[in-house]
Amino acid sequence: MAAAKNPGGIEALIFDMDGTMIDSMGYHAQSWALFADQHGLHIEIDDLMRRTTGRTGAECMRELFQRDLANDEACALIAQKEQLYRELFGPVFAEVAGFKSFYAQALARDLKLGVGTAGDQHNIAFAMSHLQLAPLPKAIVGGDEGHPGKPEPAIFLEVARQMNASAAGCIVFEDAPFGIEAARRAGMQAVAICSTHTPAQLAGPHVIATVRDYHELLNSNFLETLHVATS
Structure with a gap:
């Protein structure tokens, strides 16, 4: 683990979902390959993932098809692709190692916890139903809510706004x-x-x-090094 600075006044932790909370990225890659094949597209998966990971579904579809898709068409295509992903990943669903333990310990330290993902509401519901987090994150913002995808900051800023946390008081995972x-x-x-x-x-x-995963954070007492803001 890299040496951590000592951030002060931390109010909230914001988690990306795919590849950060859940070990799903390989199944997203597989579903992109199947989806492209169904639509007669020849793509280089690693290059597509590099160009689209973190972007919203509509942004991904426009990147894949290289044209300005209408919202209705983009949404229909997104639904097809993400259904493939859930069918592939559901039977072997797995968290990123140690995530749920880290989540529970962060809650115990009175940190606000949120999720900021480019995933849509169907994929969010899928992930939450498998993770069974209790309680659920204080705020969850998805990529189908009208915000531009990453690297634009809008999704993370909206999570912070909903949690009533300052940007400087948030750590993103x-x-x-x-x-x-x-x-x-x-x-x-x-x-x-x-x-x-x-x-x-x-x-x-x-x-x-x-x-590499949350076990490293837990084993290094990462949460204990944070100066958690008090209300």
Whole structure:
């Protein structure tokens, strides 16, 4: 784990979902490949993932088809692709190692917990039904609510707004370069979860820790190093 700074006055933790809370990115890649094949598209999956991870479903479809899709058409295509993803991942659903334990310990330290994801409401409901978090995050903002996708900061800023937390008082947990950049643009610190990318790909001056999974954070007493803001 990278040496962590000592952020002060932390109010809230904001988690990306895919690849950060749940170990889903390989199944997203598989579903993109199946979806592209069904539509007669020849794509390089790694390149598509690099260009789209963290962007909203509509943004992804416009990137894939390389044309300006109407919202209704984009939504219909998104529904097809994400149904494939859920069918693939559902039978083998898994969290990123240690996430639920970390979530519970963060709650016990009176931190506000939120989710900011490019995933749509169907994928959010799918993830939450499998994770069975209790209680649910204080705020959940998805990619189908009208906000631009990452690396724009809007999704994270909306999560903070709904939790009544300052940007400077939030730490974002992210597994993708666009998400790490979105945290920087939002004025938030970040923890890089290297489930899908290397530490070098997730580097930044605002990144206070770099880990493979949440067990590393728990074993390093990361939460205990935070100065949690008091109301």
